[in-house]
Amino acid sequence: MIIAKSLHKTFRIPVVKQGRLQGLRTLLTRDYRLVEAVKDISFEIPKGEFVGYIGPNGAGKSTTIKMLCGILHPTSGEVTINGRSPQKNRMELVRQLGVVFGQRTQLWWDLPVKDSFEILASLYKIGKPAYRRQLGKLSEVLNLRDFLDTPVRKLSLGQRMRADLAASLLHDPELLFLDEPTIGLDVLAKKQIREHLRLLNRELNKTILLTTHDMDDIEQLCSRVIVINHGQAIYDGTLEQLRGRIGLPTRMKITFREAIKQPSAHTPPFQIQMIDSRMMSVACNRQETTAMEVLQAMSAWGVIEDVHMEEPDFEEVIHRVYG
Template sequence: MSAMIEIEHMSKTFRLARRRPGLLGGLRSIINPEMRTVQAVQDISLRIEKGEMIGLVGPNGAGKSTSIKMMTGILMPTAGSLRVAGLVPIEQRRELASRIGVVFGQRTQLWWDLPLIDSLRLLRHLYRVPEERHRANLEHLREMLDLDEFIDTPVRQLSLGQRMRGDIAAALLHDPEMLYLDEPTIGLDVVAKARIREFLLHLNAERGTTVLLTTHDMDDVEMLCPRMVIIDHGRKLYDGSVSAIRERFGGERTLIAVLDPSDLDQLARRDAGEVCLQGLPVGVRQIRAEGPRVWLGFARDALPAHELVAWLGGRYRLRDVTFQEPEIEDVIRRIYEENLLLQDVQVIA
């Protein structure tokens, strides 16, 4: 695969005027402003191959939106180099615009008072898409995103989920190679989120469109993105698979075992009517029990999963065994709360 995005030591610094309190202070701020420096992005290097789907994750103010604005040519990096589809965004914005699509969850590129279909037709002229190609793309997007139920409705009357589907269609009418999605599911209900996720997976599989997704919704990342990049205070803290970060920082896994009811009286004692397994291996603890179903938590480095199953199978007749991984949102929260990545950023970034 060839690279869609190549970033080397990219940084972005803003100089902002600091407002002084009070009337006289406000006048002094205008006449002789005191400047402060904000480092929004710090020395980020990143390579994204064609056809990848990547989640860009971080708290508010981490530098996600600033990074996307540099990748799309809206902002110029203060330092470092950046190429998207072989182009330098800030220098070749017009050419780059025909090869990328951008969707900002809290903004729209649609005309507010026009029916959705009129916005989609007008965009053909802005992007200079040939009429036949535009017609074919619009027909495909209408079908895949179920636009027909509201395509003649003014944009201002659309629900948030409908408008988001319209914005995604608008960003894809010109067949972009690269799609940037900034919080595309923010504020959407479960059904709307599922429909957009399904479409993005189809788009990536069918057309090989490269997708960079920034989101606070960890379900988006888990369902769409095999690879995740975490940034905080403008620094890249992690770049790798979702499964690897869960493995590294996920804490306990949970084994859910369904025992044969006939074994419970003989092989387990009951405390206050609840099954309590005895003699559990080191590093394994019982979380709870409901009838013959028992939840056991175990550290990843304490005991391999297959050994725990073998231990249970040697003592109980097992009806069923399943494993439950920690939620990725809980993993990310733990990373930030415990400052885990910052302790060894050079190792994994």
């Protein structure tokens, strides 16, 4: 559905002169520096996939999204959505796209939410019966009814984000680009947004590309993750493969039936972190050994009664990737 080939985006940034009369000197003699926001990024996203597109601030995430939407033109490379360029065929593709930029709204600030929806329905040429059906469905799923008549400027951040998500879905697009859709939301609002996104993807087969700094969003929603840093893609695959690639340890807490008896001569395939009477905490690298091999080795310490496993925290994995 989405194909990005060797995307580059370079911005020309004015250099501010220093010293006396710096404003006048900057105006009269302009110097520029080139900043590469995106460098040779390529990927393909098939229909129905939910992809996390993540990286630190300034990595090039939003710039990529804007090129995929047709808002920005790549300096070189190309993007196609269903075989068409979003830059050259933007009017034809706009009905297939829904976009949410978490720090900007597409709603009219002083108008009630419902009026903004009606303007967008008119822009997308949505018939009144179809508009009423879609608005009713979105109002129920996103719990919009309590503030449809409220001016956008009076909404809480959580309410505005739900209204913005609904606005992007009024025309029932096939493809959603979400740039920080849960930024600043409380736990309940995040849960509601995630549940609706999961429904859109799994039951309605919507294709979704999500950028976020909230690793819970990625873990709970995405089947695939693309990691970028300094404008370049440094990883593309599943969360499990990413954890394995980094090699962070899996932690296991084992409870024994009786007090632990350490073997006299034993080289375990794990690192002991804590021993306390009947409980033992260990760490192992799943690239080098399996959980079953660890448990078999631990049976020499006593009869195992209970096991609790903890995979590496995903945020820790991502920090390791960025580093």
